[in-house]
Amino acid sequence: MMKYVRAFHSMDLRRNFLKSLDCLDELLLLEDESGNFLEAAEIAKLRGDILLEADLLGKAVHFKEASLLILWHVLANSLWVSGSRGWPLKQFKHKEELLAKAKLLAKKESDIFYEVVCTEVNILSNEQTKLPELKQYFNASRQHKSVRGEILSVRKILDAHLHSDTSKYEWESELVVDLIKHAEDRISQNQLSVETLIYFWNLWKDNIVKIFEYLETQDVSKYVSYGEFCLNYFGIRRRFKNLNMVYLLLNSDADWVRDIDDRFIQSRKLVFADARQFVSAARSHWGAELLDVGTKVLKTFEALYNFSTMNSLSLFCQSMCLIHIFEVTKFLMESKFLGNKYHDTRTTLQNFLKLSTGYLEKVFPLDWRKSLTENMISLRGTELSRKLLEEVIRGNLKGGELTYGQIGRVVTVWLGSGKPTNELYKEIVKTFDGNSSWNWKAFVKNLNGNVELEFSHRSNSGEAPKVVSLVYNFHKALEDTYNANWRTYDYISPSCFLYLVDRLLILVSYFQGFFYTTKSSFVEWLFYPQSYDNPSASSVNEMQSSPGRTFDYVAHIVLQLLDNMQDTVEWIGKSNVDFNYCYPLLVLRLVVIVCLLCVNSGKYFDVLLGLLRRDDITSELPREFLVVLQRRRKPNYANINANILAEAFKNIGDPLVIVSLGKDCSKYLCPDAIFVDMGGATQCREDIIRMLFPRNITAPQSQNVELDQNVALDMSDKKLEKNTSTIVELWKRFQLRRPRLETFLNKPSEGNHTNDVGEASDTSITSKTQYNMGADNIKAEDTSDSGEGNQGLRILATLV
Known part of the structure; x- marks a missing residue:
């Protein structure tokens, strides 16, 4: 036949003839020959x-x-x-x-x-490729806008994470701010980390979501490149047939085709599917793929978490794993693209979500000092942390009438993470309806800004009734909880209860215009939204009669817990914690609370003296803490003031913090304490945290010098160099802190400066206690502050 066709006078005639007979093979040969x-x-x-x-x-x-x-x-x-x-x-x-x-x-x-x-x-x-090379391929694909190269290279990098032993991962000691740069640096060094795993999971997941968006909208203008990748992935080419879009399956035996029903469109040897069939099959495949990879990522994070706990890595490292388990799990559970695929693994995802809520024990550990690190505080300030703690609250609102354990956890998280969303607040109030939670319901309403009717008539000012109502209901709620039968199921744990007692003590002391607390408690207080507001004159007047009753109650609780040893032991046992680990911490925290009672109220020194005389108490206290307190104890009198407490608290890694709330503190000095003035210019939490956790400054010539925390500068973003501009910059920063440093900077670098801790107005307190906090009571027992101050001058001298 072809000999006959070739005899036609023109190519158009040949084409028309062969097409009319549907002889495409012959026509192709003819076109090629021509x-x-x-x-x-x-x-x-x-x-x-x-x-x-x-x-x-x-x-x-x-x-x-x-x-x-x-x-x-x-x-x-x-x-x-x-x-x-x-x-x-x-x-x-x-x-x-x-x-x-x-x-x-x-x-x-x-x-x-x-x-x-x-x-x-x-x-x-199929050649084995190292991580740095894969990273180069990924970067090149992005540069050239190759979606195929980007998705495939990211998936290969993600697979490298999923198939690597947990011991191969590197661990970060600080919160990673620039995740892109971190991932670039780590992968370039052929290293894996928790952060690189979540980064490349999110990259891959986001690309798959865009494929889903293409399948939903068929919007070629917005997702055209992802649509082309999807078609290429399945081996499909689009074609119009009778004015309708159909999809040519180049490999009709591919495994994914099983998700398409048997109503194929066939033409000669070709197999087609319509748009509905293709989209359904593609969604099914990508849904399964997303869930499968996500589950593998979760199992990897779980393995990393187990590794971090078994090897006693920091709470921060453990917490990062839990945070990311929560992040991945919530995405999978809430994804609109998984459909029935989610229901098949619902139990698995619920178990991962439950695992992630173990973050609560990392944020509020039995040893409260363990979470007193800058990296943990930074982590708690993130949106992911807030959402995870909200999930903890929601998890404790289930199951009918709340137990005291659930109530304690909900209130603790609220106080330790800030005001919840309005939606969550409504859930809390609705659930706090049982007999055991009535006073707690009134308290959380106060926290949210509501005032009960019985308090609203007490003042023309809106703040004073709020204050009185807040303190009263907090006091009553704790009292009811303490007096309840602790043998009931899921009673509040000792650590949770004492956390709340400590917050009540701060709240009452707050209305004196200044207060004493520990660094750990002060950091917790910063997470409460109203902690930055200075008390008004009306609220201070309203609270004049309340502190005494609340102080008495706190002292009563401490003595009850320490005197009724058998009940306390059983209470700890019901909390499913290690008694030998928990009990010494409980005793230490109770004694710390009594110490703070003494300096905040000017009373209860006899209570402290009695505790320091008891061998069953002192034997549980850290020696470095006890020695300082007993050094100043007299036979019938506890000669304890803020200077002594500051030294004792410093020795247990939880320094004394003296907080001024607009009150004049220009008379006294306390070298080992941290002073925070909340009465001046408005400070955000981040500024205060930087002051509480000063960074080390590396001096030239390999001199590692840590500045005193009262004068430390934030130099984390700059490296000191031997040049004039650096000296000028350093001097400007010192000048900004001049109110605290003027006296310090004008002192000669030689001599004894036992009391040189800064300008009096910034490093002093006004005390209503029976103790004189002035220079007469300050002994030259610790001159480390002076030494560190001289080191600060030596840094400048070295640079110049």
Whole structure:
């Protein structure tokens, strides 16, 4: 027949004749023989022969299109070669030859395009690739806007995380602010970390979400590149048939095709699916893939968490794992793209969510000092931390009438993480309806800004009734909880109860215009939104009669817990904690509370003296803490003042903090205490945290000098160099702190400066106690402050 066709007078006549007979093979041969390679390539496309189409495009000098078609074919066959269920990429016959051919064609196009193709060839290759190389491929793909290269390289990097032993991971000691730079640096050094795992999971997950968006909207303008990748991934080419879009399946035996019903559209040897069939199958596959990879990521984080606990890594390292378990789990549980796939693994995801709520014990550990680190405080300030703690609250609002344990955890999280959302607040109030939680319900309403009717008439000022109501209901709620039967199921734990007692003590002391507390308690107080407000005159007057009753109650609780040893032991036992670990911490915290009672109220020194005389108490206290207190104890009198407490608290790693709330504190000095003036210019929590956790400054010539915390500067963002601009910058920063440093800077560098702790107005307190806090009571027992101050001057001298 072809001899007859070739006798036609024109090519158009030959084409029309062969098309009328649907003789595409013969027409393709004819076009090829005639040098009409583009026309021949179009026929090959209609036949679904992608490699032949690429050959013909190459002959037509369309090197770019030919090279891309070969890469398209290699990806689809690497995923769906016979017996494969998709990822990872597989080897198949002639794969390497095809990749080499793609590179050869690309080289004929341009140097830039050749670079793009080489990157994708490296990604598609089955050769083992190290992390730094994968990172280079990822960066190059992004630079060239290659969605295929980006998604595949990210998935390979993610797989490297999932298949690596947990011992290979590096651990960060600080919250990573610039996650992109961190990931770049770590991967470039062939290192993995918790942060790189979450970074590349999020990158991969976000790309898959965009594929879902394409499948939902078919919006070619917004998601065209992700749509093209999706079609390439499944080995599909779009085609119009009778004015309708259909999808040509180049490999109808691929595993994913099983999700398509049997109503295929067939034409000759070609198999088509309509849009609805394709979208349904694609959504099913990507949903399963998203859930499968997400579950593997969760299991990796779980393994990392177990590694961190078994090897006693810091609370921060443990917490980061739990934070990310929560992040991944919530995404999977709330994703609109998983459909029925989520229900199949609901129990698994619920278990991971429950695991993540163990974050509560990291934020509020039995040894409260363990979480007193800058990295933990920074972590608690993140949005993820807030959401996880809200999840803890929601988890404790389930199960009918609340137990005292649930109430304690809810209130603790509220006070330790800030005001919840209005939606969550309504859930809390609705659930706090039982007999055991009535006073707690009144208290949380106060926390949210509501005032009960019985208090509203006490003052024309809106603040005073709020204050009285808040303190009263907090006091009553704790009293009811303490007097309840502690043998009931899930009674409040000792550590949770004492946390709340400590917060009540701060709240009452707050209305004196200044108060004493520990560094750990002060940091907790900073998370309460109203902690930055100075008390008004009306609220101070309203509270004049209340502190005494509350102080008496706190002292009563302490003595009850320490005197009724048997009950206390059983209470600890019911809390499912290690008694030998918990009891000494409980005793220490109770004694610390009594010490704070003494300096905040000017009373209860007899209570402290009695405790220091009891061997059953002193034997549980840290020696370095006890020695300081007993050194100043007299036979019938506890000669304790803020200076002594500051030294004792410093020795247990929880320094004394003296907080001024607008009151004049210009008379006294306390070298070992941290002074915070909340009455001046408004300070944000971050500024105060930086002051509480000063950074080390590395001096030249390998001198490692840590500045005193009262004068430390935030130099974390700059490195000191031997040049004039650095000296000027350092001097400007000192000048900004001049109110606290003027006296210090004008002192000579030699001599004894036992009392040089800064300008009096910033480093002093006004005390209503029976003790004189002045220089007469300050002994030259610790001159470390002076030494550190001289070191600060030596830094300047060295730089100059």
